[in-house]
Amino acid sequence: MTPDAEFGYELLVCRYAELAWHPNEGPRPAIVSRQLGTAERRWDTVVIEVDPAAFAARRAFGERTIDSDLLHVVRNAPAEWAWYRDALPHPGYPWRYVRQAVHRAAGRDLIEKRRRNNRIQLRRKRPYPEWVQRIVAIENKPDLDRSAADRLADQLVHDVETGLADEAWLATETTGDRVEPALLREMPVEAGILATDFADGVDADAAEVAWHPSDLAPAEHERRASDTETLRLEIAERAYGKGWRSFHDTMRPDCRHFELRGEGRALVPHCAAKAKSPTARECSGSCPEFSPEPPQWRTKGWPIEGGPGKGLELVLDRRRDRARDRIADDESE
CATH class of the missing domain: 3.40.1350 (Trna Endonuclease; Chain: A, domain 1)
Structure with missing residues (x-):
């Protein structure tokens, strides 16, 4: 239902x-x-x-969002080494923020970066598709x-x-x-x-x-x-x-009452204490029914940084990844 x-x-x-x-x-x-x-x-x-x-080419840039500042760098990075101010169009805001974005992009392996003559140079690793x-x-x-x-x-x-x-x-x-x-x-x-x-x-x-x-x-x-x-x-x-399964980011899967229930081919959050599918506002630390997982749950077969709630997050993340994989698989067939 x-x-x-x-x-x-x-x-x-x-x-x-x-x-x-x-x-x-x-x-x-x-x-x-x-x-x-x-x-x-x-x-x-x-x-x-x-x-x-x-x-499939976009997936080569990783699984995380490329935000607006990073997009400005990644989409315009040149094929050959160049000073970042020569290579990138003016962003409409101070260059120091672009320089920070260049460092972030290199840190995520989205571009290559080096320093020559006390200037930061960059080049692309692959074209952004x-x-x-x-x-x-x-x-x-x-x-x-x-x-x-x-x-x-x-x-x-x-x-x-x-x-x-x-x-x-x-x-x-x-x-x-x-x-x-x-x-x-x-x-x-x-x-x-x-x-x-x-x-x-x-x-x-x-x-x-x-x-x-x-x-x-x-x-x-x-x-x-x-x-x-x-x-x-x-x-x-x-x-x-x-993705759409990121509801666990704003809910409390670490509560002992938090569950995932099947609705046909969908998994949705369910609160065992309230016997309903809660909203993100309801499923919070301020909920009167909130009951954190006991510490011993997190050391019996679960990752040390979390208990069953962490396992539910992994389930949702894997399902998101499978949805992405199916699109890439369509290209390889």
Whole structure:
């Protein structure tokens, strides 16, 4: 069954997207993340459609996010040694921050660095690939009532008008009947509607398209502004490093009541004390039911730095890595 909180529904939508994207046009290689966006707009679920060959090349840069300062260095690093101020375009902020980014990039083995004539020089180790093909934004609302429709309509109109994403969707839980037409009329016609049914958990057939989205990408002869393209890449990089299973970063898996429960082909957090899927706000050290793992749990077959909670984190991290591996494997076949 669908978890109680909208947070739990969000995780199920993420897992569905990982299994079955694109719901309208057939399988596409993609990575999925959640709660990403800009200062003006945060999306519930983000799907980054990728080119498998370029994605495999991106993986050579490591598993961590390459942040905006590092992207400026890595994308513009020259093939031959050059002073960093000659090699990189002016960033629009002081050069000392670029110098710090050069040191960080070299420390992560993203570029090569040396000092000649008291100047810092750099060169690339490999070209940074154009691995992002399309960005899809999904708003999740399992219970679509009138007030929810009004709020979501404004958000989706913003997504359509800014054109930061290539598609905008609303995911909502089906009730067995058609979604009320009056509610759908509140939505911009360019946004797709995904009707989900997670009563038996998540699988690739747990949703269907109730309304087809429009393509929000620029026409073939047009291009997005360069700052918009940079912002899209920054969002994609955060999605790559974070994934959608990173909820354990803001929850307390070290609590003895924290569990992972199967919902079909998805794993979602569950609180044994409250018998529900908690939100990140509920699952915190201030929760009255919070009970830390006893120290002896952490020395009986578990890593010394953690107990069963650390094991649950490893499970989630491995599943994220397997999702990445499948995309790279598609390229090698």
